[in-house]
Amino acid sequence: MSSFLPAVAEELLREIRNVYQETSQIPDEILLALKFVFGPSALHALDLVDQRAVTVLSSPSGRRVYQVVGGSGHLYTCYTTCHYCPCPAFAFSVLRRSESLLCKHILAAYLCQAMGLSQQETVTDQQMSNILCGKAGPGT
Amino acid sequence: MIVGERCDIKTSLLFLTAITAASELGVKVLFLTPTPIQSLPGSLQDTLANLNPDSLKKIKFMYPRSREELLQDVASLHECACGPSAPYSLIIVDGLERYLGVRPDSSPQPEDQSAAAHVSALLADTAAFLTRKLEERGGAYAPCRVIVSFDVGLQGHSGGESLLCMDPILSILDRYFSVRCTLDRDRSSAAPATAIASDKQPRGVWMVYFSGVGVTARLTAGKEESSIMQRQWRLAVCPNGALEFSPMGTDE
Numbered sequence: 001m002s003s004f005l006p007a008v009a010e011e012l013l014r015e016i017r018n019v020y021q022e023t024s025q026i027p028d029e030i031l032l033a034l035k036f037v038f039g040p041s042a043l044h045a046l047d048l049v050d051q052r053a054v055t056v057l058s059s060p061s062g063r064r065v066y067q068v069v070g071g072s073g074h075l076y077t078c079y080t081t082c083h084y085c086p087c088p089a090f091a092f093s094v095l096r097r098s099e100s101l102l103c104k105h106i107l108a109a110y111l112c113q114a115m116g117l118s119q120q121e122t123v124t125d126q127q128m129s130n131i132l133c134g135k136a137g138p139g140t
Numbered sequence: 141m142i143v144g145e146r147c148d149i150k151t152s153l154l155f156l157t158a159i160t161a162a163s164e165l166g167v168k169v170l171f172l173t174p175t176p177i178q179s180l181p182g183s184l185q186d187t188l189a190n191l192n193p194d195s196l197k198k199i200k201f202m203y204p205r206s207r208e209e210l211l212q213d214v215a216s217l218h219e220c221a222c223g224p225s226a227p228y229s230l231i232i233v234d235g236l237e238r239y240l241g242v243r244p245d246s247s248p249q250p251e252d253q254s255a256a257a258h259v260s261a262l263l264a265d266t267a268a269f270l271t272r273k274l275e276e277r278g279g280a281y282a283p284c285r286v287i288v289s290f291d292v293g294l295q296g297h298s299g300g301e302s303l304l305c306m307d308p309i310l311s312i313l314d315r316y317f318s319v320r321c322t323l324d325r326d327r328s329s330a331a332p333a334t335a336i337a338s339d340k341q342p343r344g345v346w347m348v349y350f351s352g353v354g355v356t357a358r359l360t361a362g363k364e365e366s367s368i369m370q371r372q373w374r375l376a377v378c379p380n381g382a383l384e385f386s387p388m389g390t391d392e
Contacts, residue, residue: 059218061218061221061222062218062272063218063269079261079262079264079265080265080268081265081268081269082261082265083261083315084257084258084262086254086258090257091253091257095254095257095312095315125218126219129212129215129219130215132211132218132266133208133212133214135212
């Protein structure tokens with residue numbers, strides 16, 4: 001998924017990965033850089049990280065997908081290799097207005113990936129197919 | 141992504157691509173289209189006569205009738221990617237606009253843009269997954285690529301390229317498909333309906349050119365195919381239906 005990001009954002013996520021692995025913290029200057037690069041989404045995404053809202057679903061075929069519980073409790077499915085989120089902010093700010101690189105759910109997925117804080121869950125291949133096409137959550 | 145006004149030539153090109161990939165590269169192809177293909181494009185009938193039937197067996201046709209069915213078909217491709225049979229190396233979607241509910245006579249709604257992003261992202265994510273599976277098998281048939289065709293309502297307009305730039309759905313598709321192949325009909329070269337010498341004149345002529353961030357990246361990296369994508373091409377449909385490509389000078 002990182003190839004969809006500008007180089008500065010990729011570098012920032014690499015820095016977060018390295019620093020967090022060593023210290024289990026993100027220093028203030030990196031938090032400021034996150035806010036600078038990603039705008040208001042950064043704080044909301046960090047909040048989702050704190051809430052452990054990101055789950056990586058995987059199925060026996062090896063297919064993986066992110067599911068993020070939004071602030072309103074909605075479950076958003078985000079793909080692992082390219083940017084897409086069914087949330088209204090992605091539709092408006094990213095797709096329609098091109099004002100943001102991504103929404104808070106995708107950024108939270110990036111951050112959890114970098115910090116190793118994603119929950120893990122296994123589903124059947126058929127459940128994965130239904131989740132990928134937006135039909136169902138993992139429990140259905 | 142192949143883009144242009146509504147015409148059958150895009151289906152012929154996609155069909156030719158599927159046959160070429162299956163017969164010359166030996167890869168498996170999935171061809172998705174909302175309408176079952178009733179007859180072979182005239183341009184391919186001679187080609188098909190010389191093909192090994194085994195090559196054609198590498199092409200699978202599926203006919204999802206709605207966006208929901210298309211999403212379901214693409215989303216379930218991972219289920220058979222671990223079996224003994226090789227995964228698809230090429231996924232073709234003919235007539236993507238028909239799955240997105242885009243009508244040339246009305247402006248797309250915000251939900252149309254989200255739907256376009258969902259379908260495109262699922263295709264891209266599926267191709268990335270199948271590429272990984274192909275690489276696990278040795279990588280001979282990797283990567284998996286996606287080609288879609290998209291009609292834009294340019295009939296009766298001049299300055300087609302500027303309209304293409306303004307199409308809100310196309311701007312979404314450009315996010316996910318990094319190379320755009322534009323077909324621009326050359327109306328000055330088409331045979332007039334009443335032409336006496338019409339058996340020698342092409343039935344239609346298109347200008348073909350590539351654009352998008354994928355082309356730029358290839359040029360920067362000095363990839364081999366960059367010289368092909370850098371050029372403009374003339375595509376003529378001959379009276380017997382054959383497709384003839386010829387490079388155009390950069391000053392044309």
